[in-house]
Amino acid sequence: MITFQTTDLLRILPEIILALFGVMIMVLEPFVPAGRKNLLGWMALLGVTGAGAATALTSLDPGPAFGGSIAADGFSFYFIYLFLLVAALVILGSMDYLERDHAQHGEYYSLVLLGTVGMCFMAASTDLIMIFLGLEISSISTYILAGFRRTDRASNEAALKYFLLGSFATAFFLYGIAFVYGLTGTVNLLGAGARLSEPSQWTVFARFALVLMFVGLGFKLSTVPFQIWTPDVYQGAPAPVTAFLSVGPKAGAFAILLRIFLGTFSSAGPSAFRVLWISAALTMCLGNLAALWQTNVKRLLAYSSIAHAGYILVGVTAGGSRGMSAVMFYLMAYALMNVGAFILVAQLAGSGERLVEIEDYTGLAFQRPGVAACLTVLLLSLAGFPTTAGFLGKLFLFRAAIHSHLIGLTVLALLNSVVSVYYYFRIIVAMYMREEKTELATAVLPWPVRTVLGVTILGIFYLGLAPDRILGLSTLATLPFLK
């Protein structure tokens, strides 16, 4: 029987604080007058900061909690910091957007916080049931967030689509868990891993369980062929929510993937490897090729985020400490550039998100050179040009891949990133090389949005020029998995 200790609570303190603030915001919502809902946003930000401080506190005394179903280790701390960063940036970037679109409701912030709680559990759990709960908490919050512009049909469609396919996906994942339980008699990752530590123990059923779990995660990662929902949802959802969706749950799912595929079931051998290889290759190619034809910036970035999932999968396929730390580094870089890009697009789109076509960006550089330069940096980082985070992220991923002798996959990924240059540059071409007046240029950037841009762009250059610290942290984070 599991005995309850206070250290257990301390080890999930960040999650507790986030959840408390989430609930508190919901309770306080009716008492805050209509014009001042921003206060709730600041409260949410306070919660995120508090959770950050709590993580720092927790990291002083790492260890397992709740009888081994939670692990407060370097791995989970890294991801928790990542999620908190994303949550803070999204909250900052949303306040003006919600005001402008008359969708300023307190629930928004509490859903962001609760979604973050779910993601933290996705990264920190070492028990399949806990992982599943984390997955569900984050999913349900994001389903609601996707439909947050209630009067907008695209937003509604996005929410419904995301909900239907998402619940389907989690069912797959649950089915996989059931198989693992049936085979090993436990849902604890340590226990299950011990039962399946020999290659000979990988029967058809065990491999089937692994595939089912991969399918479930594949939806969250939007890997091919489970990416069908992604463009519609990313396009339909409010843009700040898309920023959150495209990074948070994805990073969470990658955390699970790393824990399960590279940690617990690393003995699965070639079968798991083959699944990862194929899905990495397909995801990159489809994401990039489809993005070439897009005219809507949100949709273009949606396909680009599919492609990025493909690159990250190359790192997962490579495996080992190198691969894992590269994946984690890339997730940090990806979070910065994707959140920055979506928040900027959201702000420029104007009320009702009217201006989201590439055409709308025509001539932006002439009227707003600063804004255009910011977007250019974000896009260049997404394309992976040197001195930005995107380049070093890719470099580390491919270094790991070459180390694991995945030369074919690396060359494919590199060629894919050349293809991606074309579509990122279409936006740059529109901004710099055609001269027309654009309505977009009238967009006002309030200071919270400027802060988001400042943080993301400085972060991109910081990671791109002095990666040691973050890379060191991500390498430390892989220690629990080295046997």
Add this chain to the structure above:
Amino acid sequence: MSWISAHSLTIVTFLPLLGALIIAFLGRERTPAIRWVALLTSLLIFLFAAWLYAALDPHRMGMQFEELHVWMPLPPVNYHLGVDGLSMLLILLTGLLTLISVLASWSSITHRVQEFFIFLLALETGTIGVFASLDLLLFFVFWEVMLIPMYFLIGVWGHERRIYAAIKFILYTMAGSALMLAGILYLYNVTGSFDLPRVLNHLTSASVLSPQAERWLFLAFFIAFAIKVPLFPFHTWLPDAHVEAPTAGSILLAGVLLKMGTYGMLRFCLPLFPGASREFAPVVCVLAIIGIIYGALVAMVQPDLKKLVAYSSVAHLGFCVLGIFVFNAQGLEGSIYQMFSHGVSTGALFLLVGMLYDRRHTRLISEFGGLATLVPVYSTFFLIVALSSLGLPMLNGFVGEFLILIGAFHSHAAYTACAAVGVVLAAVYLLWMYQRVFYGDISKESNRTLPDCNFREKLMLAIMAAFILAMGVYPKPFLRRMDHSVTAIMLRLQKAPMIYAERAPAGHLGGGR
């Protein structure tokens, strides 16, 4: 002073960026100030580069002015700069041509002047960085970063089809460099270092690469460089980019950026993969000769002056590649010399064509005729440059081409025979063009009012003409400084067959190291 000499390469690399920063903080409206800052910066860099070139010790083997700092501890990437006669010559060329480009854009760029000069100077930093880097990853960083300013220079200030040309330029180059990055990572995986001297040592002292791996790596690097050169059949981006770019862009593109390809072959392909280089040499030489003849033939039938000059670059760079892959001292020296002299000649040709375009807004040969009597100064300079480009003795083009042809003869007489056709064809297309533009009757009335060169233009052309004459008459100071670079490459190449023999399983060539 000691600080300056200890960090001289860092200074020469990042000084342009400093100038760009100053320009960025000047107001958009203060165009005269912006131009002067750009001019003074580029002049300072040129003088500094010239001083460094003069200070280069011709009697010392290996790299000079080296700087080594750790950039990232893991993976171990170093900020490692260093130059020898080869790379310093190209840095000097970059300084010279950027200075000329600033002058050439003085009055022809009136639109978004601030951004133009920022990109121009940023491009200089990237280019000098490419030539000064001794770390594979640092080299790659500069190699890619330099694309962005060039992309904007073509795409924003270019002519009608500029967007197409700009994106074609960047996609071609990136496709090549993607393969190179894979190669760099593979080399790192084998040797555990990105540092060029260390990688070289590792490859020389132990046979870590199988011949098969060496072949693939050679191709990964070589294709990236061949696209940049551009070697036939990778040349299709070049006419578009050259023709659509503004004058300054064309000067730098032809003068410096193409040299990054041949420089890469000399610095990376040959020393790192000597065995594979030898294996592929016949193919490369044949492609280079095809490039020489094909480029010349296509140049001959161009109705557009700028296209003619662009295709002549394909031919001239063919000579450079040929000189590299015949693997002897004459060929290599000629090739390096030709790299510099093509930069000067073709840069000057693009400059002259640009001046004509500024006046008449056309570059069609058929629009001109009889200019010699109308603009005598311009015509004289054009003649000097055209003669240097076709390789007239006593002018710079001759020295390089002559050495390359001698080198090729030692390797294979047939190479020389075929390549020499290119020399004749160069005379044909340049002189025929000169005849149609400058001699004959004045066919178009609008040409009668053409103004001759003003002081700024005369100054630029005089600088170029001085280089053309000096390099043709007295090439020794340049050749002397590249001797050791060539020797180093030759030594490395001569070791290659032994490495192959050691690897041979049969052991009849046995014996330890």
